[in-house]
Amino acid sequence: MKDFKIPESVLVLIHTAEQDVLLLERVDHPGFWQSVTGSLDTSDEPLVRTAVREVLEETGIAADVALFHNWALSNIYEIYPQWRHRYAPGVTHNTEHVFSLCVPRGTAVTLSPREHTAWQWLPLLEAADLCYSASNAEAILMLPQFMASQPHA
Template identity: 70%
Template structure:
């Protein structure tokens, strides 16, 4: 019996205090740029665990480290799964619920891509990064970054 993806995922916007955002180009869809994304491994996997795991798998960044700040933005999006990727889900599953997290890392943080998932990465100013994203929900999350930083108590707010 095939193992299907769980239609509940995380989106993790990785950014610096200067509001540069990490974007990666998908290996299976060159030209498609995005933040870290990934589905839960099991239905009962906590979303924070999914976020930490996906960040480590896709970027090599330890989201549990003392010098970074991972936060649940308390945002979720329900969207239609792109037809090209529907075969990964159980028959009849067409929608996914995506939960948004942010991860503030120091400027100069090393990134080690998973070559099967991403071809290259760039650190871009937040507005430029939002324009580059192929996913509307990813772009919208990035555009909310300056506002969200003002409401998150554990994040130092940079001067815009």
């Protein structure tokens, strides 16, 4: 029996106090720059645990769960047809939950080579312009309003 991806995921904006945003370029889609994303491993996995796991897997950044800020914001979007085979038959939409993580400037990044080919820190507006995903770009533009209540590293 095939294990299908769960159509529920996290989007984690990793940024500095100066509002520089970390973007990653996908291996399977050159030119597709994004923040950390990832699906739940199990239907009962807490969203913040998914966020912590995905940040570690994709960037090598080991951050305490208390530093993740849950925006209580979800986006529902259509899954690109070329990726629907990963999901159970008939699944066409994913629910994405937005988190952010503030890290010190100069935080080391170690990519997962099976997922990403490059990374870069960019000022907020440049990061939003470069993002392939509209929901990712919108979240980046909303970052300043969420930073006031966000824990800082």
